[in-house]
Amino acid sequence: xxxxxxxxxxxxxxxxxxxxxxxxxxxxxxxxVVLYTAFRSLKLYPLENNQVQKALDDLWATxxxxxxxxxxxxxxxxGEFIFVNSTRLRLDLDNYASFSHxxxxxxxxxxxxxxxxEGVDRKQLQQFVSLLLSYGAKEATPNKVHELGQKLADSGxxxxxxxxxxxxxxxxxxxxxxxEAAKRTYARSVAVTKEVINSIRMGRTANVKKVKRAVQGIxxxxxxxxxxxxxxxxxxxxxxxxxxxxxxxxxxSVALGRKLGLSKLQLxxxxxxxxxxxxxxxxxxxxxxxxxxxxxxxxxxxxxxxxWLGVLTLFGLRGxxxxxxxxxxVAYEHHMKSDLxxxxxxxxxxxxxxxxxxxxxxxxxxxxxxxxxxxxxxIQPDQVLKEMxxxxxxxxxxxxxxxxxxxxxxxxxxxCVILDTYEVAIVHSANxxxxxxxxxxxxxxxxxxxxxxxxxxxxxxAQRDEQGNFPRTIVKVTDPAKYGINVSDYFV
Numbered sequence: 001x002x003x004x005x006x007x008x009x010x011x012x013x014x015x016x017x018x019x020x021x022x023x024x025x026x027x028x029x030x031x032x033v034v035l036y037t038a039f040r041s042l043k044l045y046p047l048e049n050n051q052v053q054k055a056l057d058d059l060w061a062t063x064x065x066x067x068x069x070x071x072x073x074x075x076x077x078x079g080e081f082i083f084v085n086s087t088r089l090r091l092d093l094d095n096y097a098s099f100s101h102x103x104x105x106x107x108x109x110x111x112x113x114x115x116x117x118e119g120v121d122r123k124q125l126q127q128f129v130s131l132l133l134s135y136g137a138k139e140a141t142p143n144k145v146h147e148l149g150q151k152l153a154d155s156g157x158x159x160x161x162x163x164x165x166x167x168x169x170x171x172x173x174x175x176x177x178x179x180e181a182a183k184r185t186y187a188r189s190v191a192v193t194k195e196v197i198n199s200i201r202m203g204r205t206a207n208v209k210k211v212k213r214a215v216q217g218i219x220x221x222x223x224x225x226x227x228x229x230x231x232x233x234x235x236x237x238x239x240x241x242x243x244x245x246x247x248x249x250x251x252x253s254v255a256l257g258r259k260l261g262l263s264k265l266q267l268x269x270x271x272x273x274x275x276x277x278x279x280x281x282x283x284x285x286x287x288x289x290x291x292x293x294x295x296x297x298x299x300x301x302x303x304x305x306x307x308w309l310g311v312l313t314l315f316g317l318r319g320x321x322x323x324x325x326x327x328x329x330v331a332y333e334h335h336m337k338s339d340l341x342x343x344x345x346x347x348x349x350x351x352x353x354x355x356x357x358x359x360x361x362x363x364x365x366x367x368x369x370x371x372x373x374x375x376x377x378x379i380q381p382d383q384v385l386k387e388m389x390x391x392x393x394x395x396x397x398x399x400x401x402x403x404x405x406x407x408x409x410x411x412x413x414x415x416c417v418i419l420d421t422y423e424v425a426i427v428h429s430a431n432x433x434x435x436x437x438x439x440x441x442x443x444x445x446x447x448x449x450x451x452x453x454x455x456x457x458x459x460x461x462a463q464r465d466e467q468g469n470f471p472r473t474i475v476k477v478t479d480p481a482k483y484g485i486n487v488s489d490y491f492v
Contacts, residue, residue: 023069024070024084024085024087025087025089027062027065027066027069027084028066028082028084028085028087028089029089030062031059031062031063031066031073031075031084032075032082032084032089032098032099032102033098034055034058034059034062035059035098035102035129036097036098036099036101036102037055037058037059037098038052038055038056038058038059038129039101039102039105039129039132039133040055040101041054041055042055042129042130042133043133047126047130056122056125056126056129057122059125059129060121060122060125063116063120063125067116067117067118067120070085071118072085072115072116072117072118073085073115073116074086074113074114074115074116075113075114076112076113076114077103077106077107077111077112077113077165081432082099082102082103088432088433105132105133105136106132108135108136108137109132109135109136109144109145109148109162110144110145110148110164110165111145111148111162111163111164111165112145112163112164112165113162113163113165114160114161114162114163115160115161115162115163116159116160117159117160117161118159119158119159120159120160121159123156124156124157124158124159124160125160127152127155127156127157128152128157128160131148131151131152131155131157132148135147135148135151145162145163145164146164148162149161149162178224178225181221181225182221182225182229182231182232183232185214185217185218185221185229186229186232186247186251188214188217189214189215189217189218189247189250189275190240190243190244190247192207192210192211192213192214193211193214193243193246193247193275194240194243195207195210196208196210196211197242197243197246197279197282200279200282200283200313200317201282201283206317208317211272211275211276212268212272214275215250215268215271215272215275216268216271218247218250218251218254218271219254219264219267219268219271222251222254222255222258222267223258223264223267226255226258227413227428227429229251229255230251230252230255230408230413230429231413231414231428231429231491232251232491233248233251233252233366233413233414234413234414234487234488234491241370242278242281242289245278245366245367245370246274246275246276246277246278247275248362248366249274249275249277249278249359249362249363249366250271250274250275252274252361252362252365252366252404252408253270253271253273253274253358253359253362254267254270254271254274255407256358256361256362256400256403256404256407257270257355257358259403259404259406259407260354260358260400260403269326269327269355270326270355270358270359272327273326273327273329273330273331273355273359274330274358274359274362276310276314276327276330276331277310277330277331277334277359277363278306278310278331278363279310279313279314279331280305280306280307280308280309280310280311280312280313280331281306281309281310282313283306283309283312283313284302284303284305284306284309285302288302288303289303304335304343304344307331307332307333307334307335307336307343307344308332308344310328310331310332311328311331311332313331314327314328314331315328326353326355329353329355329356330353330355330356330359332344332356333352333353333356333360334356334359334360334363335360336352336356336360336395337360337394337395337396338352338357338395338396338397339392339395340352341393341395342395352397354400357396357397357400358400360395360396360397360400361388361396361397361400361401361404362404364384364388364394364396365381365384365385365388365404365412368384368387369381369384369412369414380415380477380479381411381412381414381415381477382410382411382412382415382477383477385401385404385405385408385410385412388401388404389401389402389405405437406430406437407430408430409427409429409430409431409437409440410437410438410440411427411430411438411440411474411477412427412430413427413428413429413430414426414427414487414488414491415427415477416477416478416479416480416483416485416487417442417474417475417476417477417478418474418475418476418477418478419442419444419472419473419474419475420472420473420474420475421448421471421472422448422449423444423446423447423448423472424444424445424446424450424478424483424485425442425443425444425445425456425459425472426442426443426445426456426480426485426487426490427440427441427442427443428440428441428442428443428458429441431460431461431462433462436461436462438474439460439461439462439470439473439474440461441458441459441460441461442458442459442461442472442474443455443456443457443458443459443490444456444457444458444459444472445485445490446483446485450483452483452484452485454489454490455490456490459471459472461473461474
């Protein structure tokens with residue numbers, strides 16, 4: 001079972017993601033600054049003025065450079081933030097004036113997003129800036145952005161489009177729809193996993209096509225709205241641990257694979273491998289699998305056989321539907337550790353598959369943070385991440401662990417924290433800006449005097465007040481049970 005060498009490809013993928021984010025942060029800021037300059041120049045001087053022409057030349061050059069690299073350009077407003085091609089731009093003193101002005105102009109025009117295609121030219125950019133200035137000065141109307149879009153088309157501006165922002169009510173409805181879709185996807189995946197594992201355990205034919213459809217649903221959901229599905233991994237049903245664990249590992253693995261730059265088809269393969277990573281345990285006797293307390297030497301030997309049993313099980317399933325080869329590699333390797341000191345023992349030198357390294361991290365995190373027969377007290381998520389990152393004996397690939405930390409933050413989704421305001425909060429999502437990895441988006445679930453709030457309210461800990469201070473900061477992680485909080489209640 002020799003795995004293909006994925007190390008070089010993995011390093012290349014990570015480097016590509018980091019380089020792309022870095023380029024967009026720099027080029028995106030530059031684009032907004034030159035757009036701001038063009039606005040200001042056209043507002044003060046006639047079109048023929050040299051300063052106006054210079055500003056439009058700079059805007060054209062910056063836009064062209066962005067399109068050459070990215071092939072598309074989208075500027076989107078979300079709250080007080082500006083995103084360029086899904087990368088959030090940092091607001092600091094150097095760009096505060098330009099960012100604020102652009103936010104103001106776009107909002108006055110009723111715009112939530114601007115899209116620029118490769119076919120744009122300098123004349124279209126000039127028309128766009130001029131129309132934004134004239135429409136921004138007009139009184140707000142419900143159809144203002146649609147009127148502007150029509151005016152752009154009438155003026156021959158065919159490669160720049162504008163979209164209205166999502167209205168608050170619609171936004172909430174959309175959020176609820178996504179939440180419901182995520183719950184359906186999760187519940188269906190757990191049910192399918194339970195059906196397949198029980199079929200294998202009973203020696204019956206397993207429906208692999210159902211598993212494929214479940215994995216496709218997870219991949220599509222992660223690509224559409226990563227946060228809504230990742231949040232459901234906090235459910236971790238004690239009685240259904242075997243099945244929820246497999247689904248959680250699949251969700252974490254797909255989200256991590258996306259972070260590392262895998263394609264959609266690769267994510268399907270990775271998802272299948274992750275969902276089946278522990279399939280060998282279906283051949284382990286239940287009295288060993290569910291034993292309370294420590295295992296005897298013989299029981300531990302049986303448990304350590306589950307990677308091999310997983311490979312044999314997946315070979316047996318091949319006749320009922322295509323099981324990717326990588327799934328067998330992952331089933332075999334996911335407890336091996338990067339330095340090969342895990343199990344099964346490798347007889348010769350090998351390089352673990354990148355899929356195995358991804359699944360190992362997802363598996364280790366979910367297992368340590370879950371309550372099980374032999375682990376009635378789960379470890380707090382931040383402590384698990386710290387151990388995975390700092391203890392080399394755990395055997396996780398450091399690059400994959402770092403990507404996982406960037407994905408879920410120093411404080412993973414579901415972590416219960418105490419704020420310096422004396423409020424208790426649950427981490428809702430990692431901050432989009434990795435420089436604020438210690439400042440996630442949280443759901444405040446108690447008042448300062450300890451009264452429980454349901455559903456509470458969201459607070460971005462990276463947002464500053466008018467004086468430039470952070471209104472809320474995490475003081476420490478705490479056990480939600482101390483406050484009578486059931487974390488999963490806030491994600492379903």
